[in-house]
Amino acid sequence: MGAGKIVKVSGPLIVAEGMGESRMFEVARVSEKRLIGEIIELHGDHAYIQVYEDTSGLGPGEAVESTGQPLSIELGPGLLQSIYDGIQRPLNVIYGQEGHYITRGIDMPGLDRRAKWDFVPNADLNEGDEIGAGDILGEIQETALIVHRIMVPPTIRKGTLVRKPEKGSYMVEDTVAEIRTDDGIEQVLLFHRWPVRTSRPVVKKLVPEKPLVTGQRVIDTFFPISQGGTATVPGPFGAGKTVIQHQLAKWSDAQIIVYIGCGERGNEMTDVLQEFPELVDPATGHPLMERTVLIANTSNMPVAAREASVYTGITIAEYFRDMGYNVAVMADSTSRWAEAMREMSGRLEEMPGEEGYPAYLPSRIAGFYERAGRTICLGKEGRIGTMSVIGAVSPPGGDLSDPVVQATLKVVKVFWSLEDQLAFERHFPAIGWLSSYSLYHDNLANYFRNEVEEKWEEMRTEAMGLLQKEAELKELVRLVGLDSLSDQDRVILETTKSIREDFLHQSAFDPDDAYTRLLKQFRMLQVILELHHKCIKAIEKRTPLRKLLDLPVREKITRMRLVPESELDSFDAILEDIDTQVTDRSHENRTGEDEVQGGDRREVD
């Protein structure tokens, strides 16, 4: 604790003297407006404070008071369906109180103090039981989708239950249980505070083994992310980073979504706010908003709070993971977070690293993504929870040598590379298939093989091989023209065109196309490859290429994305069509007139 006076104001950074008793990363209240700030450097009794609100009008001599607490957020019922700013102030409540604009010095708890929650205690508990961090005291049905488990906070490591929880209606500040520890009796409330920069403890990390199913064909089939995995989406503006993040927030099979809008457009958050309550979870029929927490520090909100917003978001996600849920965090965009660090670093007059970013940028980024994972959570029953983190990066000019991209690629396992050219052609999602990668294929192979289709991996590898071959062939065509290709190669080009246009391309705005289940993804790719195999065989039997290019079934293939999930049998019909039509065409040839191309082939052979 300490109380001092401002001596310097430079943008979001202020320096205060007389702060000898304060500690690093403690929260300070600045001026009589009581703006919230955090101590980020100490020199003797001078504290350097990053202020989370606009500092206009502040000057030397005004009072600064440190609170003795690190920057913490409140964890408890009421988080879901909320929209918070970077330091967990509820924006909807601020709107109700302050109107359209965000004013300064608003002091507001993250959780509604007056809301009542119906609490159902854990029936197995008895007074006198040994109890420890992570043990479940009871449950609250927070939304129709999500049961909020009230756990013993990690700060109470071990103790004896002296007052067991009772059924009833509680507010967040009410005590539900008492635990005797070595330090005395601890009250457990419905909520607790946790410092955002400290990751919540777990028993142990595990290797990921299940995919986070997103319904996006290019992701699930070619570049899957696991539950508890990390992924990054870098790309120039207009390539569709935000649409991908929104699609994942809508359709991925995580149970909880934490969406961090970090330094991005205000309207994008509004879009989520207006759309999610209308979107319905297919499994339960309840609005998707009921599983979502939003953190919004839009680009016009104070820059220092942007730095905090990613930590606020990931801490909320960890809290739900501790309950045993599969949680996905979307951070859009981590570049803005890095730029906020750069701005503070510049004002602290630190020696810059690459591109003016501070030298600790890579370690901060690594530390952030490393909080993801599949873990055994604290608590008796050894719950398994996962937290996946998907971060967008906005490199200047789409240049992947950007320090933020490079530092991110060092730690994440999945790279979805967005490409300008694809976006220009309105091929969405504009994920480039040649430069993207996923390092989870090995972890997930068993799942796909056993739970979806045995041939999944095989098919994916074949399709990927064809796409790589296409790139080589296109190079060749550019140099010497299409005529120089063999018929087999022409078939490959037809197939890859079909993979690109009928499989990889997926419209986020077409209700029938926005989401594809794994089995349908498999069937779609299967159809394309089946046609490919049949055509190659037909070519080997000297069927002329042009007869294979205008097969009527191709029309059906272009429409197969619209086949409803409930009618997957119709893929069998397409397979049959392929078989009969290719056979017919080959047959025509054998009985028909002499073909020029067929003749050519004979010479080549």
Place this chain on the structure above:
Amino acid sequence: MVTEYTTIGEIAGPLVLLDSVERASYEELVEVELPDGELRRGKVLEVDRSKVLIQLFEGTRGVDVAKTKVRFLGRGLELSVSPDILGRIFDGLGMPIDDGPKIIPEKKLDINGSPINPYARIYPKEFIQTGVSAIDGLNTLVRGQKLPIFSGFGLPHAELAAQIARQATVPGAEAAFAIVFAAMGITFEEANYFIRDFQETGAMERVVLFINLANDPTIERIATPRTALTAAEYLAFERGMHVLVIMTDMTNYCEALREVSVARKEIPGRRGYPGYLYTDLATMYERAGLLKGEKEGEVLEGSITQIPVLSMPDDDKTHPIPDLTGYITEGQIILDRVLHRKGIYPPINVLPSLSRLRDKGIGEDRTREDHAQVANQLFSSYARSKEVEELAVVLGEAALTEADRAFMAFGEAFEGRFVQQALDENRSIEETLTLGWELLTMIPRTEIKRIRDEFVERYLPKREAPSEG
């Protein structure tokens, strides 16, 4: 009581360092009195104990160490607003420079504004018809959007911006509207082009102009867009008007910002621009949009739609100014030198252009059911025609397949008939879409993959398209 200081210690570029100041605050407005009595304004950039760093909007020429006086005014830079600002011309700081009477302020507003709470916004969905096919059809402008024009030196961005200002309407909705025009460092002639255009069309009485010309003080440009946006916010959200804000040229604004940053010896980001350029631009671009009304589900009457114009140095889209702008704005309209050389006006290259709000601003209730799919088909077909064109350059036209040739012809017709239009040609959205369908008859039916069959049945003309020329 205002204290006067004569304790200037250092003067460098647009900055003045003042010593022994007792009381000053960050972002405070100061008044500087030169030895000859001239008054200039500035703002506080940094306070460090008794030292205060001040940025002078009108430059430091003539400021001396001994006699110049500095007064702190205890408030930020403010703009006096009232409904009478319509039809008037102001300088970059908001002082009238036409011969009209003084503005009697209804209120004074801090030009920095406050951030809009994202929870208080309404997602923009209302289609604005600009009468320009390349915009309406493919990169649709929506009320409350911020859609910049990325241009280059010598390209007709002024003409296009003026045409949009002239023609923009929301079909079927009559409402009070106004235009706020902010000129930053542009030439007299360019500014005059707009003023004359507003006068000729009789729009002048609904226009507010903030003019900082190329030979006006550079640092004043930092305040100009903020002053203009403050006027826009007042007209939109307090007077219920639909405001179109044209800001040109943002590149000059950014250069002024760089000048201050360099004078402060800050660590530069890319190309010498300060690291906070993104945040700084965002605080302006984000002042566009629609707000919630008083009752649940209602929209507050009034809106701000922004069309910032910026010139890309060397036509480079990855230059920090267009790059950071593109990350904040909801799309971009890109003008292209090659099209311009071909004599096509407006020379909009639709492929890298984008309107992020398009998909929710168009469709059955807003424009027409087939709009989105036609647009996507035109995009992908035009992209294909460009690929074919490249191929033709390498291999010669003889090597092209029949389909390729069809696409190539389509590409030419697309540029010559769809993109190309006259300066005063105002096409309705139906005309634009009909034209699009007409062009689609030029490519094989099997290549129309982005449009549902029912729409093709309903809209694709059954005859062959008339040949080009």
